[in-house]
Every structure is written in C-alpha cells, then in structure tokens.
Amino acid sequence: MKQKKKCGVHGWILIGLSSAFLIVMLILPLIYVMVTAFREGWHSFSAAVTDKYAVASIKLTLEVTLITVICNTLFGIFASWTITKFRFRGKKIISTLMDLPLTVSPIIAGLIYVLTFGRQSFLYPYVKASGFDIIFAVPGIVLATIFVTFPFISREIVPVLTAQGTDEEEAAALMGAGFPMIFRKVTFPHIKWALLYGIVLCTARAMGEFGAVSVLSGHLKGKTLTMPLYIELLYQGYDFSGAFAVSAILVLMAVIILVIKSILVYKGKEEEL
Amino acid sequence: MGKKRKKKNVIPGFGVSLGITITMLGLVVMIPLCSLVLFSAELSPTEFLKTVTGARVLSSYRVSFETAFFAAVIDAVAGLVIAWVLVRYEFPGREIMNGLIELPFALPTAVAGIALTHLTTANGWVGSIFHRFGIEIAYTRIGITVALVFIGIPFVVRSVQPVLEKVDGQYEEAANILGANPRQTFCRIILPEISPALIAGFTMSFARGLGEYGSVVFIAGNTPFETEIAPLMIMSKLQEFDYSSATAIALVMLFAAFIILFINALIQSRASRIVSGID
Structure with missing residues (x-):
C-alpha cells in the first residue's frame, strides 16, 4: 500500500x-x-433453457463438476500435505507429474484417454470384460475433466503450506496428536482460504471444459452432452438464440464464481494481516 | 536448519497420504501417459514422419505457432500495463478491474468462442467497425489471435502483479534523486526486477495458446492451410478414428510445449540464482 x-x-x-x-x-x-x-424475449429464453436436452446437459455438467471437485479436493489436500510436510526421494517427480496436466493441450488430454481405454489399448480386454463404457460415455467425460483440473487445488495450497513450514505440525505430533487431529486443528486453519479458492477455480474450469470432453464424449444428445458441448451443437445447427441462451447460464455462473473468488481473496488477505 | 529433519519425519500420516497421492496420480496421470508412450512406440518411423510433415499438418503447426506467439506478445504488453495500473494507482473501479482479470478462467471457452465470433463478424458490433477499413477479424488468423489474447491475459497479469507489488520503492527513489528520467527508471530499475515474471507469464500464455481449442474453433473458420490449428488437426484425425496420425501430431505438439516450458525454467532458475547471489 x-x-x-x-x-x-x-x-x-x-x-x-x-x-x-x-x-x-x-x-x-x-x-x-x-x-x-x-433478444427474443424471456419466453424464448426460458423455452431454450427448459428444453429436455438443455436440462439434461445442465444436469450432466453439474454431476461432472461435483465429482471432479470432490476427487481433486481429496487429491489436492493429500498431495500438498505429502509434498510439503515430509522429506522423501522422488518428491520432485511427484510435483512435476502433478503439474503436467496444465501444460497438456485439452485435445491431447482427451487423446491419451482414448489411447488408454480405446480398442487399441492393452487395457481394452479388461475394460470390455467389465462391461463398463468409459470412452464416448460419462465416465470418460469425468476422467477427462479430472485430468484437466487435476493440479488446480494443490497449486493453491502448496505455496501456503511451504511458507508455513512444519514446526507447528511437529510440535503437535510430539505432544501426541494423530494425523486427523493435526490436520484439523493445525494445518486446516492455515489453508482454509487457499483451499476454497482452489475449489472455486476447479469448479469454474470443470464446468467449462470443452476440448478434452469433446474428444471423449460420444456426442449423444441428452446422454453425453455437457453444457459447452450442447452449446456447440446448437451453434452448429444455426440455433444461435438457443446457443446464447444456454451460454447465458454459464456466463451467470462465471460471474458468480468471480464474485466468490474476489471475496475469498479479500478474506484471505484480511486474515494474513 | 534442515539437518535434524532429514533423519526422520516426526509428523504422522506419511504412509497414508503418500499412498493416496500416488494412487490418484497413477490412475489419472501415469497410466494414460504410459499408454501414450506405449502407443507411440508402435508407430512406424516412416509413417510418423509422413504424417507430421504433411503439407496440411505443417501449415496447421505454423498457424498455431504464429497466432499463439502474437497473442502472447500482445498479452505480455497489455498484461504488463494492466498489472502496473493495478499495483501503482488508486482509482475508482480498481477492485472491479482486479476481480475481472480471472474472467477468461471462469468463462467456459466455448461461450467465449461463440461470443467473440459473433462480435467480430462483418456485421458484428466490433467487426463492422473494422470491416469498414477492410479488415476482417472472424474466420481469419486475426480472429484466432483475438481468441488467444482473451485466453492468455490472466496468465501475464497474475504473474507480474505480485512481483511488481514487492518491488522496493527505495531504488526508484534513488534513481530519481540521481537524475534518472521516468523511462530510465522503468527500463533500468523496474523491468529487470519483473522480467522473469513477465517471461513466465508470456510462456504460460504462449503454451496455453498452442493447445487451446474451445475458443478458437468457432472463430477460426477452420479453412485448411489458412486457419486450421494443430489441435483441430488432432481432433479431425480422432473423428476419423485415425489414432496413429492423431498421436503423431500430438507428440510434436507435446514436444514443442515441453521445449517452451524448459526454456522458461532455465531463464527462471538463472534469474533466481542472480537474485540469491549464488553463482
């Protein structure tokens, strides 16, 4: 200042x-x-967004986002705890691999999952035997979204934990606290805002992911179309008002996310001071 | 300081947390990556070369590199100015401006893509102005660059801003007293301090631009040899179920991205060595 x-x-x-x-x-x-x-009034807007397929795409996007955020929060907490609180060999490799998804094009992210679970893969016989469709189905969409947003939460927490050091946790451990206790009482209060911030970023990216999801979705109307994919479908069918109507929902969500983000950053700074 | 800790980890929970980390990392990142390596090993070298040196593929690389590079340059300049304004000045609306920067992260790329396309066509709000001067934006390389500028701007601002905040005002004052003009102060004092962060931001927006798909497909028009980007080439090979060609093109893109990030890492480590004074 x-x-x-x-x-x-x-x-x-x-x-x-x-x-x-x-x-x-x-x-x-x-x-x-x-x-x-x-532009064409409230009625055509509400007709476009309450369309059967639009509702299905909204539901799918919410589902995928929810699963992704849960998985990545879990991973983000454990991974950042592991690489900041302990010394061990191979730490550098883990943190490099963690950040790898950030540098990979979404299309390539989709491609590597096709190669993993597709027909030419060494895993294909097992996938087929399980009777569980992964690519061109919802699980593929979820996996691709998890991949693309994988490091979002850990990247926010790691700097905070690194700055905080390990003294407090060591003291707690020496006084006999277990892992859950240390995490809840000592570590969590430090990372609270960073964690929430990471979750917000992860949510934003997860609901809007297009490239990776586009590769892995079978583009089945009402089944494997997330909102961005449904917008693409409407747009390519020259249904511009429909495409922009569904987009308006995403814009609204983006604005809400930005507001929440700004509040979190502000709260985090306030606590620091 | 670290000597004592090296012996043993006092904090409990190492096994569990390392286990969970490695398991998830394995499932989400390592197994897919291994299958990419395995599949690439099966590609025949001649076919690989033939695919990645095909005229259409080569021109898609060129389009991707050119547009991503120009977009990153524009982002670097605009991002530096915006970061400067946000850090150095107090004005009404500063908080709003600061909060807006992450909009390209929060707004789904497909939505940004269709909105930018409609704005910049010959009869769009912005496109019609440029159209009068004979400049077409949508469905040209300029359009692709515009979309990539949109995507990349937060990387530069958020990379430069924290460093600029920490620049010590004393040195500027000293430069002033010694008779430097504002331009000299900026070039000699401030720019060297923030240039690693600026380069990092530039690299990130460049790398992101190379791989970007969602916002670009709509505005690009996707004419072969003209406005076809490399990720789109991968996508169309995938839709033909031609996995070997798709993988070949993807490997070249991955390689390029890693080289860019590697050069950046070299610059960053050199910069931090200079700052810490260790040679």
Missing part, C-alpha cells in the same frame, strides 16, 4: 488504455451473450 500514488496524466492514460482493453476484450463478450440470449 505504501507505493500507491495519485495518478498523474500518464497514470490516467494507462488506466484508460487498460480499461478500454478489458472492456472490449472481457466485458463486451459478456454483454453480447446476455443481450443475444434475451
């Missing part, structure tokens, strides 16, 4: 440029989606 200056002429020019850039690049698309969604 010490450096905050009153802005001179240069300052105002820079502020103006930044605002113009952000308004054109970020806000205008949002406004456009909302305007187009409601």
Whole structure:
C-alpha cells in the first residue's frame, strides 16, 4: 500500500488504455451473450433453457463438476500435505507429474484417454470384460475433466503450506496428536482460504471444459452432452438464440464464481494481516 | 536448519497420504501417459514422419505457432500495463478491474468462442467497425489471435502483479534523486526486477495458446492451410478414428510445449540464482 500514488496524466492514460482493453476484450463478450440470449424475449429464453436436452446437459455438467471437485479436493489436500510436510526421494517427480496436466493441450488430454481405454489399448480386454463404457460415455467425460483440473487445488495450497513450514505440525505430533487431529486443528486453519479458492477455480474450469470432453464424449444428445458441448451443437445447427441462451447460464455462473473468488481473496488477505 | 529433519519425519500420516497421492496420480496421470508412450512406440518411423510433415499438418503447426506467439506478445504488453495500473494507482473501479482479470478462467471457452465470433463478424458490433477499413477479424488468423489474447491475459497479469507489488520503492527513489528520467527508471530499475515474471507469464500464455481449442474453433473458420490449428488437426484425425496420425501430431505438439516450458525454467532458475547471489 505504501507505493500507491495519485495518478498523474500518464497514470490516467494507462488506466484508460487498460480499461478500454478489458472492456472490449472481457466485458463486451459478456454483454453480447446476455443481450443475444434475451433478444427474443424471456419466453424464448426460458423455452431454450427448459428444453429436455438443455436440462439434461445442465444436469450432466453439474454431476461432472461435483465429482471432479470432490476427487481433486481429496487429491489436492493429500498431495500438498505429502509434498510439503515430509522429506522423501522422488518428491520432485511427484510435483512435476502433478503439474503436467496444465501444460497438456485439452485435445491431447482427451487423446491419451482414448489411447488408454480405446480398442487399441492393452487395457481394452479388461475394460470390455467389465462391461463398463468409459470412452464416448460419462465416465470418460469425468476422467477427462479430472485430468484437466487435476493440479488446480494443490497449486493453491502448496505455496501456503511451504511458507508455513512444519514446526507447528511437529510440535503437535510430539505432544501426541494423530494425523486427523493435526490436520484439523493445525494445518486446516492455515489453508482454509487457499483451499476454497482452489475449489472455486476447479469448479469454474470443470464446468467449462470443452476440448478434452469433446474428444471423449460420444456426442449423444441428452446422454453425453455437457453444457459447452450442447452449446456447440446448437451453434452448429444455426440455433444461435438457443446457443446464447444456454451460454447465458454459464456466463451467470462465471460471474458468480468471480464474485466468490474476489471475496475469498479479500478474506484471505484480511486474515494474513 | 534442515539437518535434524532429514533423519526422520516426526509428523504422522506419511504412509497414508503418500499412498493416496500416488494412487490418484497413477490412475489419472501415469497410466494414460504410459499408454501414450506405449502407443507411440508402435508407430512406424516412416509413417510418423509422413504424417507430421504433411503439407496440411505443417501449415496447421505454423498457424498455431504464429497466432499463439502474437497473442502472447500482445498479452505480455497489455498484461504488463494492466498489472502496473493495478499495483501503482488508486482509482475508482480498481477492485472491479482486479476481480475481472480471472474472467477468461471462469468463462467456459466455448461461450467465449461463440461470443467473440459473433462480435467480430462483418456485421458484428466490433467487426463492422473494422470491416469498414477492410479488415476482417472472424474466420481469419486475426480472429484466432483475438481468441488467444482473451485466453492468455490472466496468465501475464497474475504473474507480474505480485512481483511488481514487492518491488522496493527505495531504488526508484534513488534513481530519481540521481537524475534518472521516468523511462530510465522503468527500463533500468523496474523491468529487470519483473522480467522473469513477465517471461513466465508470456510462456504460460504462449503454451496455453498452442493447445487451446474451445475458443478458437468457432472463430477460426477452420479453412485448411489458412486457419486450421494443430489441435483441430488432432481432433479431425480422432473423428476419423485415425489414432496413429492423431498421436503423431500430438507428440510434436507435446514436444514443442515441453521445449517452451524448459526454456522458461532455465531463464527462471538463472534469474533466481542472480537474485540469491549464488553463482
């Protein structure tokens, strides 16, 4: 805060440029989606979003997002606890592998799951014997979404835990506390906001994932179409008002997520001070 | 300081948490990666070369690299300015601007894609203005670049912002007193401090742009040799169930992404060595 200056002429020019850039690049698309969604009135909007297939896609997106967030929260907590509180060989490999999904194109993420569970895979006989469809079905969509958002939560927690060190946990352990007790009473209060922030980011990405899911979905209307895929289908069928109506729901969710995120960042900073 | 801890972990729960971590990592990342390696090993080298040097594939790489590179450059400049404004100035609406930066993370890429496309077509809100000057945005490489700029902007801002916040005001004051003009102060004092973060942000938005699919497919128009991006080539091979070609193209893209990240890692480690004073 010490450096905050009153802005001179240069300052105002820079502020103006930044605002113009952000308004054109970020806000205008949002406004456009909302305007187009409601251009033909409330009725056509509500008809588009209560369509049988639209409702099915909303349900599927919520399901996939929920499962993904649960899995990745579990992983994020344990993984960041493991790599920050203990010293062991191979730690570097684990943290590299954890962050790998961030650098892989969503399409390639989809591709590697097709190669894993598809017909040419060494796993295929087992997959087939289990009678459980993975690719071109819902489990594939869930797996792809988990992959794409895999490191989102651990990446938020790891820096906080690294900064905090291990002294408090060691003290608790020496006084006889077990793992659940230490986690709940000592570690969790530190990572609370970072964890929530990670969950919010993970939710945002999970509900909007397109590329990876597009590879693994069989594109069956009402069965394996998530909201972004359903939007693509409507858009390609030139049903623009329908596509933008469903998009409006996602825009609304994105705005809610941004608001929650800002609150979390604010709360986290407040606690630090 | 670390000597004592090296001997034994005092904190309980190591086995359980390592077990859960490795199991999930194995299921989600390692097994799929192994199957990619196994499948690639079966590709015949001649066929691999033939696929990845096909004219259409080569031009898709070029489109992807060019657009992602230009988008990352624009993001680096715009991101630096935005980060600067957010850190250095107090103005009404600053909090809103700060909260907005993550919008491209939160907004599904498909939604961003269709909205940007409709805005930039010849009769769209923005496209019609450019159309008057004979510039088409949607369905050209400019359109792809616009979509990638949208996707990449938060990477630069969020990478530069925290570093800029920590830049010590004393050095700027010292430079001022010694008679440096604002431009000199910026180039000599501030830029060296934030350049590792700026490069990291640039790299991330470049790497992300190379792989981006959702926002680009709608705005690209997908004309072969013109506006076809590499991820789309992989996608169309997959739809033809031509897994070996898809894998071959994907391997080249993965390789490129790793090289970019590796160069970045080298720059970052050199920068942190300079800062910590260890040679």
